[in-house]
Amino acid sequence: MLPMTDIAIVGYAQSPPTFGVQETETQMLFPAVNEALARANLTRADIGFMCSASCDYLSGAPFAFVQTLEVTGAWPPISESHVEMDGAWALYEAWVRLHHGDIDTAMVFASGITSRCDWREVSALQLDPYYLMPLWVDDISLAALQANALIESRKATERNFAEIAARIRGGDADEFLKEPYVVEPLRAHDTPTMSDGGAAIVLAVGDRARELCERPAWIAGIDHRSEAHYPGVRDLTISDAARIAGQQSGVGKGPIEVAELAAQFSHEELVLREALGLTDGTVVSPSGGALAANPVIATGLVRIGEAANQIIDGGRKRTLGHASAGPCLQQNLVCVLEGE
Amino acid sequence: MSEETKTDEHVAFMSQMVNLDYKIVTSPVHRHFDEQMREGRIVGHKCPSCGLVYVPPKGFCPRCSVITNEDHEVEVKDTATVTSFTVVTPIQYQGQKERDEYVLANLLLDGADSSIGQQRIEGIPHDEVRMGMRVKAIWATPDERTEEGGGMRGWGLTSAVKHWEPSGEPDAPREQYQEHVL
Amino acid sequence: MAAGPSWTLEFPYRRSLGPVVGEFFTGLRDGKVLGSRTKGGKVLVPPLEYDPETGEAVQDGFVEVAETGVVHNWAWVNEPLRKHPLDRPFAWALVRLDGADSSLLHAVDAPRDKVETGMRVKIRWREERKGHITDIECFEAV
Numbered sequence: 001m002l003p004m005t006d007i008a009i010v011g012y013a014q015s016p017p018t019f020g021v022q023e024t025e026t027q028m029l030f031p032a033v034n035e036a037l038a039r040a041n042l043t044r045a046d047i048g049f050m051c052s053a054s055c056d057y058l059s060g061a062p063f064a065f066v067q068t069l070e071v072t073g074a075w076p077p078i079s080e081s082h083v084e085m086d087g088a089w090a091l092y093e094a095w096v097r098l099h100h101g102d103i104d105t106a107m108v109f110a111s112g113i114t115s116r117c118d119w120r121e122v123s124a125l126q127l128d129p130y131y132l133m134p135l136w137v138d139d140i141s142l143a144a145l146q147a148n149a150l151i152e153s154r155k156a157t158e159r160n161f162a163e164i165a166a167r168i169r170g171g172d173a174d175e176f177l178k179e180p181y182v183v184e185p186l187r188a189h190d191t192p193t194m195s196d197g198g199a200a201i202v203l204a205v206g207d208r209a210r211e212l213c214e215r216p217a218w219i220a221g222i223d224h225r226s227e228a229h230y231p232g233v234r235d236l237t238i239s240d241a242a243r244i245a246g247q248q249s250g251v252g253k254g255p256i257e258v259a260e261l262a263a264q265f266s267h268e269e270l271v272l273r274e275a276l277g278l279t280d281g282t283v284v285s286p287s288g289g290a291l292a293a294n295p296v297i298a299t300g301l302v303r304i305g306e307a308a309n310q311i312i313d314g315g316r317k318r319t320l321g322h323a324s325a326g327p328c329l330q331q332n333l334v335c336v337l338e339g340e
Numbered sequence: 341m342s343e344e345t346k347t348d349e350h351v352a353f354m355s356q357m358v359n360l361d362y363k364i365v366t367s368p369v370h371r372h373f374d375e376q377m378r379e380g381r382i383v384g385h386k387c388p389s390c391g392l393v394y395v396p397p398k399g400f401c402p403r404c405s406v407i408t409n410e411d412h413e414v415e416v417k418d419t420a421t422v423t424s425f426t427v428v429t430p431i432q433y434q435g436q437k438e439r440d441e442y443v444l445a446n447l448l449l450d451g452a453d454s455s456i457g458q459q460r461i462e463g464i465p466h467d468e469v470r471m472g473m474r475v476k477a478i479w480a481t482p483d484e485r486t487e488e489g490g491g492m493r494g495w496g497l498t499s500a501v502k503h504w505e506p507s508g509e510p511d512a513p514r515e516q517y518q519e520h521v522l
Numbered sequence: 523m524a525a526g527p528s529w530t531l532e533f534p535y536r537r538s539l540g541p542v543v544g545e546f547f548t549g550l551r552d553g554k555v556l557g558s559r560t561k562g563g564k565v566l567v568p569p570l571e572y573d574p575e576t577g578e579a580v581q582d583g584f585v586e587v588a589e590t591g592v593v594h595n596w597a598w599v600n601e602p603l604r605k606h607p608l609d610r611p612f613a614w615a616l617v618r619l620d621g622a623d624s625s626l627l628h629a630v631d632a633p634r635d636k637v638e639t640g641m642r643v644k645i646r647w648r649e650e651r652k653g654h655i656t657d658i659e660c661f662e663a664v
Contacts, residue, residue, distance in 0.1 A: 024367045027399050030407060044405060060362035060531045070402040116363040120603060125358065129535075130543050131568050132627065134356055134655050136605035141614050144597035145627075152595065152639055183614075184598035228574035232616050232625035233566065236595070351548040351653030352539055359532040 008209040008216030011040030011202035012305030017293035021196040029198040036200035044073040048103025050080040053087035053110035087301030088323030104205040111198035112297035142327040144183040147267040149236040164266040165189040190266040192294035217308035217337040221249030224333035242275035242332040258319040260303035311339035369399040377500040378485040392453040416451030418477035421512040455520040463505035474509035547653035556584040567622035587621035589645040629660040
């Protein structure tokens with residue numbers, strides 16, 4: 001186990017969520033990267049390591065992310081890495097990298113343009129290529145199986161889902177319940193509003209973080225876990241992966257004031273609340289979470305960034321950001337942040 | 341039961357066609373470039389910070405991270421220097437349209453600081469193509485310059501330029517293009 | 523996806539299956555369903571190569587299970603996507619075949635008012651089978 005290094009988030013920004021962005025992905029990322037750096041009082045030249053996140057399946061071209069590297073101003077050549085998944089895992093990689101002790105700043109950025117693909121079809125491509133992908137079972141269908149499992153085990157009702165959606169979206173749960181199903185038992189408001197967006201987070205170590213930011217959001221713990229992929233061997237009413245990630249990142253060590261959860265579907269919030277042991281005292285996803293805007297690849301990074309801002313700007317002491325990947329919350333990352 | 345399958349043969353492979361549809365979106369900066377190409381003008385953006393000219397324009401300078409726009413537009417010439425090239429032997433895969441060998445080159449257009457790849461060179465035996473060779477654009481007729489739309493992904497040129505041919509000028513000295521091989 | 527010009531990315535994949543998935547698909551081609559058995563004795567259908575709980579390799583050999591079973595969970599699709607297994611409203615289901623300890627995910631072709639957890643279903647075999655998960659065309663009510 002690596003000795004824990006004091007690493008903090010010192011700057012975060014996201015590009016304004018939209019759908020149907022006309023600019024290139026690189027152009028879309030510029031405001032997020034520029035603002036995150038500005039908030040951290042750094043320039044690109046100051047950054048020791050960059051890690052980006054994207055998904056080729058959104059643009060239909062291999063190595064599509066290479067073009068977005070132009071947002072880093074990579075001349076002279078930079079040290080960078082890339083993850084083909086949510087930016088939260090790029091942040092994890094940057095966090096590990098900073099433990100080497102030879103650099104004291106890192107930047108992470110993620111972009112997702114969902115408006116140019118058919119996301120429900122694309123989502124099937126992340127699945128087991130032998131047993132699941134050939135059925136083209138999409139993300140909403142799989143989420144509906146989990147939602148139904150919750151209902152049939154009496155852990156939740158459709159009204160519970162509607163109330164979460166109403167809280168996040170504004171609106172009336174009773175009115176929501178009159179809407180038709182998309183895939184029963186999920187209705188449109190239970191499913192994420194797909195979006196195009198990018199986000200960037202700047203990390204710094206120890207005293208450097210204190211120089212750059214008045215109130216850094218220290219990463220008190222970060223962990224990610226995955227469970228079995230095939231839904232037929234899992235208990236879909238719980239999330240062991242989120243529970244263990246929460247334990248390992250130290251969620252239970254103190255009260256969590258704000259939890260930004262990457263619950264793309266309303267029922268996922270219930271599963272995650274239970275898995276992470278969140279109490280009624282925790283404000284959940286005040287940013288709107290992944291339900292209100294889901295650029296997929298940037299979604300988890302935005303959660304961590306929003307949780308960090310609650311400390312940096314919002315005066316909070318202890319928050320968490322969550323990210324997930326895979327069908328029915330198969331893989332989960334939890335990042336616990338603390339303010340001094 | 342399929343006649344191709346012997347019933348005692350173990351199934352060792354599966355076939356799976358994967359097809360996904362993608363919407364073509366051309367960014368405003370590339371749409372403008374495409375419109376200019378159809379007018380017979382090749383334009384780029386000149387970075388206000390470092391002065392480098394990028395063709396096609398990106399809407400930013402990748403070195404300075406400065407945003408650029410129409411205020412920074414400059415026109416470049418349709419004559420260029422070959423900075424590198426390759427002779428492509430087309431593999432006859434399904435869907436391949438090329439039959440004979442052909443030359444693709446990286447070109448540094450006069451006035452530009454970024455080279456453009458995938459440019460076709462014709463009108464010269466392949467073994468005479470060389471780095472430093474001077475070429476000129478052979479344009480499609482105004483009628484032939486169709487609305488490119490989907491083709492303009494921000495690299496290469498639109499179909500308004502069909503290919504390039506030797507211009508007859510003396511070769512450019514190495515110092516002029518050696519930094520622009522890629 | 524919004525309207526406008528589009529293009530289709532298409533790749534014909536050919537995947538090697540290995541001894542476990544290959545045996546399962548061979549079984550499907552021959553009209554039978556095979557499962558793998560964990561060291562602890564659980565029968566996994568469809569067969570996995572490793573025990574999802576312990577990570578150990580499954581035992582050698584396969585167990586044949588029935589082509590009938592019980593729906594353990596379902597989700598009703600009113601408007602099938604173009605690539606879904608059926609082109610009329612259907613249910614996704616996790617089906618516990620008789621003899622198995624895990625569930626198979628597939629489509630159930632039945633009217634909405636017949637679909638419920640606990641309903642008994644059986645495989646509708648595709649006429650021309652080749653060793654593919656779609657050799658099971660879908661499930662239907664018994």
